Amino acid sequence: MKKFIVLYIYIPLVYSGIHSLKTAYTAIYGKMAAGTPEFSAVTTLDGQQIDYYDSNIKKMIPKQIWMEDYASTDLWTEDIEIREHVQHIYRDNIHVLKQRFNQTHHGVHTFQRMYGCECGDETGYSKGFDQYAYDGENFISLDLKENRYIASVQQGSPTAMKWNNDKTQLRFLKQYYDHDCVYWLKEFLRFRKEDPWITAPEVSLLQKNPSSPVVCHATGFYSSRVIITWLRNGCERYRDVDVGEPLPNEDGTFQKKSTLSVSPDEWKNNQFTCEVEHQGNIIQKNLTEDEIKSNYKPTELYATILVYVMGVFIVLVIGAVSYIKIKKQTNRYTPLPCSEDHLYIDKGL
Structure with a gap:
């Protein structure tokens, strides 16, 4: 049984x-x-x-x-x-x-x-x-x-x-x-x-060194349903692409990555784009040196992290203030036609 x-x-x-x-x-x-x-x-x-x-x-x-x-x-x-x-x-x-x-x-x-x-x-x-x-x-x-x-x-x-x-x-x-x-x-x-705390996925292009594959990483989204696609000159690229499974984050959100394995000459001579689709919205990241986050440029990496942390802090502060205002000004939980308090309360066998 x-x-x-x-x-x-x-x-x-x-x-x-x-x-x-x-x-x-x-x-x-x-x-x-x-x-x-x-x-x-x-x-x-x-x-x-x-x-x-x-x-x-x-x-x-x-x-x-x-x-x-x-x-x-x-x-x-x-x-x-x-x-x-x-x-x-x-x-x-x-x-x-x-x-x-x-x-x-x-x-x-x-x-x-x-x-x-x-x-x-x-x-x-x-x-x-x-x-x-x-x-x-x-x-x-x-x-x-x-x-x-x-x-x-x-x-x-x-x-x-x-x-x-x-x-x-x-x-x-x-x-x-x-x-x-x-x-x-x-x-x-x-x-x-x-x-107000739930935003679109944060999308980043990551690379260990100039000869390593490029990873398109999406994180911070709810529901494991997200589609990551690599485009080459506007056309979908299937070859040399490895898509990972959604993984949970500690805060209940998810992350997912897609790895593109092409030579530096190929992606510099063509336009590669990572496209992330989530809840009907599309986020695109063009594969350029300016967009890539890598640990082979320590000075630039630290500067990027500092700017990112400051930006996240500002967004959180603004979000917190907005969230408090929303809670005070509105009540999204208006009376509904049926709630669990009316649901079948279990009876004896």
Whole structure:
């Protein structure tokens, strides 16, 4: 049987135009290592964690700067109350499941739920999901096409029958996953995109020495979807090009590079350009000696770094002032048609 616990390993996958919003609840019961929370909850947007809650700290923590505005609203407080409520329900559910599975030993047991949705940028595609697991195995899931719960194991049949009899709740869930979840997904994408701290990727041309390959390096962008292309005299260059995979930065942003391996004479006698496309915007860097950052020119390198650091400092100061003004003057988190405080609060099994 497929291990359901795999669903809780969030790996950012590169699917062009597809976005996802997922929330995972995990309850653990038994003799655990010191400091292990009995209950935790994590929400991710496109594979990036945006909030976190556990029963030890008893509060939600925004994991992205642009989530701090949302964390100051009443909805955030209501989300915390929901997680506290779910924690107690899951503790009782594990006791019920131990009886159903005839488990009398005092081992460690887990009960999990993963729910959310994904949608396409322009295709109109959307899909909701709501799944439960016990001890890492599929237990029960919501079939949104049939609008009913399906038990994955015999012990889940009583729960499926009980929850399927709640027709009002089933109608609400269909509304949520067909419409409201997608609405929230798009709202969070907008909040992330409009945040004053999020800018276009920083693009640099790097070279160790005059005979080394030239690296086009993009960093500081959200979402791993970015396209780096080398152009030779305006035409796309495929030969002698090595494109790397997106890598995460410590601040939650990503970086990516593309390496061009041509002789100095070839790139000096032709016009080579690095083109970076991100969220519909295109940044170009022409391959010239003035644009290249290299460690074989110490004096010029130090001067470049000094100018860069001063420029970043000024931008951060201006950005901070602008960000504070924006927070004071506007409230981007206006009432929405549905929020998680109205979402299905888990019931007993």
